Amino acid sequence: MDCIFCKIVEGILPSRKVYEDEEIVAFHDIEPLAPVHLLVIPKRHIPSLEAATAEDAELLGRLMLAAQRVAREAGLADKGYRVATNTGPDAGQLVFHLHLHVLGGDKLGNPVSRIQHD
Numbered sequence: 001m002d003c004i005f006c007k008i009v010e011g012i013l014p015s016r017k018v019y020e021d022e023e024i025v026a027f028h029d030i031e032p033l034a035p036v037h038l039l040v041i042p043k044r045h046i047p048s049l050e051a052a053t054a055e056d057a058e059l060l061g062r063l064m065l066a067a068q069r070v071a072r073e074a075g076l077a078d079k080g081y082r083v084a085t086n087t088g089p090d091a092g093q094l095v096f097h098l099h100l101h102v103l104g105g106d107k108l109g110n111p112v113s114r115i116q117h118d
């Protein structure tokens with residue numbers, strides 16, 4: 001499948017991994033928008049939050065807890081961090097493999113999207 005995050009899961013593309021278990025991988029975003037910018041993804045290809053179903057409820061919960069874990073390990077627990085998932089074109093989703101952005105290390109004034117809205 002032509003999906004860069006599936007290729008990261010399979011080890012075909014390199015990544016700076018910070019966490020991995022049977023269902024989830026977390027790694028550094030290649031173009032960080034904050035001093036700490038991590039991505040938490042399911043190993044299984046789910047295109048976006050919009051494609052998730054009730055059967056994914058446990059996995060979605062585990063993704064949030066993995067986000068908490070990598071944020072803590074990055075030293076963000078005290079000052080705080082943002083967890084966000086861009087869903088679809090208006091949110092500026094670029095990679096259609098579900099991922100949580102974990103952002104922190106500075107005051108977060110700006111939205112996660114790289115797309116500039118007027």
Ligand code: AMP
Nearest residue numbers: 004015028029030031086092093094095
């Ligand atoms: P989104 O707009 O939520 O789909 O964001 C996709 C994110 O994936 C962006 O922040 C990119 O910088 C990041 N990204 C794209 N390719 C890679 C890669 N090979 N390794 C790590 N992060 C990536």
Ligand code: ZN
Nearest residue numbers: 003006045097
């Ligand atoms: Zn994928």
